[in-house]
Amino acid sequence: MIAHSSYVVFDTETTGMPPGARIIEIGAIKVVENKIVDTFELLLNPECNIPFHVIRVHGIDNSMVANEPIAAAALPAFIDWAGDFPLVGHNVSFDAAMLASELWRADMRVNKNNTYCTLSASRKLLERKSNSLSDLTRDLNLPNQVSHRALADAENTFHLLQHIEKECGAELCWSKMGNGAPLSSFKPSQVHLPKRFHALREAAENRTSLHIDYRLANGRDVVIKIHPRLIYNSGERTIIEAKCDTSGITKTYLLDSILSIDI
Numbered sequence: 001m002i003a004h005s006s007y008v009v010f011d012t013e014t015t016g017m018p019p020g021a022r023i024i025e026i027g028a029i030k031v032v033e034n035k036i037v038d039t040f041e042l043l044l045n046p047e048c049n050i051p052f053h054v055i056r057v058h059g060i061d062n063s064m065v066a067n068e069p070i071a072a073a074a075l076p077a078f079i080d081w082a083g084d085f086p087l088v089g090h091n092v093s094f095d096a097a098m099l100a101s102e103l104w105r106a107d108m109r110v111n112k113n114n115t116y117c118t119l120s121a122s123r124k125l126l127e128r129k130s131n132s133l134s135d136l137t138r139d140l141n142l143p144n145q146v147s148h149r150a151l152a153d154a155e156n157t158f159h160l161l162q163h164i165e166k167e168c169g170a171e172l173c174w175s176k177m178g179n180g181a182p183l184s185s186f187k188p189s190q191v192h193l194p195k196r197f198h199a200l201r202e203a204a205e206n207r208t209s210l211h212i213d214y215r216l217a218n219g220r221d222v223v224i225k226i227h228p229r230l231i232y233n234s235g236e237r238t239i240i241e242a243k244c245d246t247s248g249i250t251k252t253y254l255l256d257s258i259l260s261i262d263i
Contacts, residue, residue, distance in 0.1 A: 018098045
């Protein structure tokens, strides 16, 4: 494994877990020849309400993102800024899945930047009770930024990476950070749909709308005009993420609650 001296360290704050959650903040630092040369920080409107239990973690509430750009409008700037640099994160599979899902949702190309994980290296090389970023930053007495904001966590991850390189050697460190899985490998997997639901996938791919006869949790049937965006599995259930035409809000719908479709 070749140790990289130029890369981008990035972190996201989100509304929950991928692929259904949305990014509400992305922060990153660009490293060239082992020195920070630039930073990137951006709040995003997730097009949905941020759950209260998530707000308690990062402190980003609905009012802070209400007037910010949505991911489809804002992420091209980050992708251009990051270029083809390797992407580093602490638990990078989470952030890579979030980024890939947002790009996929917006019908944007998901690039093949290699990804590497400091959490993986920490678990394999550091003998610590906890490998969370905040605990490692404290226990190793690293330069500390406020945790649970994207840019600060990206900076903390960079300092952690530097520490592991210094203590264990750069080549060994990078060899324990994963095999460099491309960002594109974190795209949501294709979901099998029965033939009668194929119109949902076509609408998502073509960015068109359709009407569904939908059974609500209270047992009432309603006809809703939706704009499907993303189809994914959550456990044993298939979820349709779509913008509701009436409210203008992005919501999730259970596939097995859709009674019929009218194009």
